[in-house]
Amino acid sequence: MKAPLFAYARPQALAEALELLERHGEAARVLAGGQSLIPSLNMRLSAPELLVDIGGLEELARIEVGEGALRVGALVTHARLERSPEVARLVPLLARAVPYVAHAAIRNRGTLGGSLALADPAAEYPACVLALEAVLLVAGRKGTRRVKAEDFFKGLFETDLRPGELLTGVEFPVAAKGERCAFEELARRQGDYAIAGLAARRAATLRLVFFGVGATPVLARHAATQKTLREASEALARDLDPAADLYHSAATKLHLARVLLERAWNAISTSH
Amino acid sequence: MERDFDITLTVNGVRVQRRVEARQHLVDFLREDLGLTGAHAGCEQGVCGACTVRVDGEIVRGCLMLAVQANGRRVDTIEGLSDSGELAALQKAFHERNALQCGFCTPGMLLAAQELVRAGRKRTREEIRAHLSGNYCRCTGYHAIVDAIEQVLNGQG
Numbered sequence: 001m002k003a004p005l006f007a008y009a010r011p012q013a014l015a016e017a018l019e020l021l022e023r024h025g026e027a028a029r030v031l032a033g034g035q036s037l038i039p040s041l042n043m044r045l046s047a048p049e050l051l052v053d054i055g056g057l058e059e060l061a062r063i064e065v066g067e068g069a070l071r072v073g074a075l076v077t078h079a080r081l082e083r084s085p086e087v088a089r090l091v092p093l094l095a096r097a098v099p100y101v102a103h104a105a106i107r108n109r110g111t112l113g114g115s116l117a118l119a120d121p122a123a124e125y126p127a128c129v130l131a132l133e134a135v136l137l138v139a140g141r142k143g144t145r146r147v148k149a150e151d152f153f154k155g156l157f158e159t160d161l162r163p164g165e166l167l168t169g170v171e172f173p174v175a176a177k178g179e180r181c182a183f184e185e186l187a188r189r190q191g192d193y194a195i196a197g198l199a200a201r202r203a204a205t206l207r208l209v210f211f212g213v214g215a216t217p218v219l220a221r222h223a224a225t226q227k228t229l230r231e232a233s234e235a236l237a238r239d240l241d242p243a244a245d246l247y248h249s250a251a252t253k254l255h256l257a258r259v260l261l262e263r264a265w266n267a268i269s270t271s272h
Numbered sequence: 273m274e275r276d277f278d279i280t281l282t283v284n285g286v287r288v289q290r291r292v293e294a295r296q297h298l299v300d301f302l303r304e305d306l307g308l309t310g311a312h313a314g315c316e317q318g319v320c321g322a323c324t325v326r327v328d329g330e331i332v333r334g335c336l337m338l339a340v341q342a343n344g345r346r347v348d349t350i351e352g353l354s355d356s357g358e359l360a361a362l363q364k365a366f367h368e369r370n371a372l373q374c375g376f377c378t379p380g381m382l383l384a385a386q387e388l389v390r391a392g393r394k395r396t397r398e399e400i401r402a403h404l405s406g407n408y409c410r411c412t413g414y415h416a417i418v419d420a421i422e423q424v425l426n427g428q429g
Binding site: 031 | 332
């Protein structure tokens with residue numbers, strides 16, 4: 001199918017983009033990499049009056065090493081994240097997740113910010129930012145808000161972003177010495193959205209974030225505080241209440257989450 | 273607000289100027305406005321890979337990029353890359369290995385596979401399959417395609 005008619009603007013400055021978004025409110029949609037928005041337009045699942053293409057905002061396309069944090073602009077693509085030596089060194093969990101995101105041609109266009117702002121429950125980055133306790137940077141006409149990852153995801157495809165606001169980037173805390181992480185995902189085909197996935201990180205405490213098994217990424221608080229894998233696996237039933245999808249029952253999803261838990265638990269516990 | 277835009281881009285080495293609707297995606301622009309019908313409009317939702325073209329040297333889904341977004345960019349399609357000879361080794365191997373039947377997916381397959389050739393190192397069959405995961409073929413069952421790409425990458429045959 002073909003997209004419905006819409007107007008289009010490509011602002012050259014952040015202030016101009018924010019002004020457009022505020023003026024048009026919910027009639028406008030932000031176009032970043034377009035790898036989810038354009039299919040939804042082509043299928044006529046979405047019919048905005050205006051697309052605000054932020055692709056020209058170069059300040060949102062940077063990867064910057066800061067004090068204790070790596071700041072990644074919303075427009076950084078999956079392909080750039082994968083190639084970045086800073087991401088590999090400073091935020092290894094994110095580096096491990098990127099190879100699971102989409103297919104080659106899509107990875108060249110799709111962006112970190114686009115994936116987070118869409119908040120697909122089976123996507124990799126939302127789980128990563130939650131496991132990493134990252135901070136999302138949200139710009140509006142009145143200034144920038146810093147939103148903790150655990151406050152950002154509100155529901156199915158629903159985030160803390162308000163009309164007129166724009167996700168400009170993410171601040172990832174730099175991995176501490178001795179920090180361990182694991183990323184596991186099951187999908188029908190390489191690059192597809194997850195049937196179930198797990199972003200795990202052990203710093204001062206263990207954080208286990210499952211995705212594809214709820215409306216948002218799920219922090220498994222009970223499982224994470226157990227001493228043994230057997231107890232954690234048992235406790236996972238208190239953390240997760242997955243809905244069935246077209247191919248997998250709720251029981252299968254929980255089973256698969258336990259398989260991933262075992263893999264990640266063993267990977268994190270084994271010393272290298 | 274504007275719905276139509278003048279764009280200037282370089283397609284297969286030729287500078288073109290056209291007026292496009294904002295809603296028109298790149299592969300429709302190439303096919304309908306420029307008559308370059310090598311990239312195919314398949315699913316138009318980013319799943320099948322038949323519309324694969326290169327923008328500024330990187331493969332993209334032609335159905336998931338608007339023509340207006342290609343303003344000022346360099347676009348290369350199967351026509352240009354075939355004429356230049358860049359794909360000759362892959363095309364020969366696809367022919368020899370019977371790696372196509374109806375041919376609908378082939379332009380996208382060749383552009384995706386050429387990324388591996390350009391990277392210039394050997395790959396396992398699993399790595400080749402992973403790289404082609406975004407390109408559907410409904411005829412061959414993929415084995416012959418992987419054979420052909422393996423032949424070019426690893427010099428086997």
